[in-house]
Amino acid sequence: MATTDEPELVRELLAGKHRALARAITKIENRTPGYRDVVSALYPHTGDADVIGITGSPGSGKSTLVDKMAKTYRDRGLTVGVIAVDPSSPFTGGAVLGDRIRMSSTATDMDVFFRSMSARGSLGGLSTATADAVKALDAFGKDKIIIETVGAGQNEVDVVKTADTVAVLVPPSSGDDVQMLKAGILEIGDVFVVNKADLAGANQTVTELRNMLDLREGEEGDWEPEIAETVAKDGDGVDELLDVFQSHADWLDDSGRRAEKRHTRYAEELRNLLREDASELLEAEIEARGGIDDLVARIDAGETTPYELADDIVAPVADALGRDRHNG
């Protein structure tokens, strides 16, 4: 791998320059030309950090919990990286990234590197950018990396694939046990955190979660999801929660699942890169044919259909790869 001709930015990052780390993440986010060389050069230096994903509905207390987690890790002498994702406007692309406000416990401590990321409305792109930003933090030498997700919607599931351990925050009284049965976010948790455990309804929520988890049919040797209770604003239960994360990390190592996860993740990354490259080639082809508006005008006029056009545009690619495209 590119160890001899690492980009300057990567050399500075590895030397511990915060500015270089920040700049590398920007490059990754913006897909600036050359960003792939940067990520590629980071690869050999990654793999030492524990990556923890924190997800849950808006208002469940993710940011406050992340703040207290970072503080507790620092008290234990560990360094921390945080990536917090906030939504962006589908209309202007603008965003208010507001989670940093809650990082008061570690203010001015540069060994907590907190970075806000906007979802930028991109399909799949966010998870690639997040995964690459995690690599930058990992290569920089952070012991623990926390990813805090937007807190709404299905793309959470994508983002948490980047994490070794996934914690789902479930606020008290967040619905009856039918909500717990629904597919989606509750299936991705390794740890369930009933935050705001001092509020009424917390016990009920813990019971419902436990019932839901009892119904799971896991395989022999699977991780049994744990339930933790915290009051993030006071820091209650955070120490215990970090111990649960640690036991999950140990389990990943002992069971060989960490290696498996990494394998799956590399496959996913490769697919994403290929998808990105392919769609860029196709974008260029669309431009070469007069742009999307011109093409659509022909559909408007009833001359053709999106299906015919798509076939037409992809045909040369399929030919070049020497494949017969099956009709689908």
Add this chain to the structure above:
Amino acid sequence: MSQDAQRNIRCLVAKVGLDGHDRGAHVITRAFRDAGFEVIYSGLHKAPEEIVQATVQEDVDVLGISILSGAHNTLVPKIIEGLEEYDAFDDTLLIVGGIIPEEDRPGLEEEGVDAVFGPGTPMEETIEFVRENVKRRD
């Protein structure tokens, strides 16, 4: 083409020091968001070191400091000093808003502030200024 499209102007709107009013900061945050910027808001009562930390880590193109307390002559230079320490001063556009007496402006600009926007400045003017003066990076 598709690569340029991914670039967003990132901005930190910062309240530094002791004043407790952030309505103006909220309004500009919202206006920047609607202009398509990514805005990080610092929250109230931040120390200069916290603003420096956020500016460096978030790698913002623009740092907008809102001060109503009159302490701009001490706080702003401290922030500039901190940014220089992390090599983050030269390519960050630095703007100041709030109550800044006319006679203090030349001093701030000499320190390295790119523009001062007083009360009543139309939002579009500030947004235009940012768009035109944001420092290009590779």
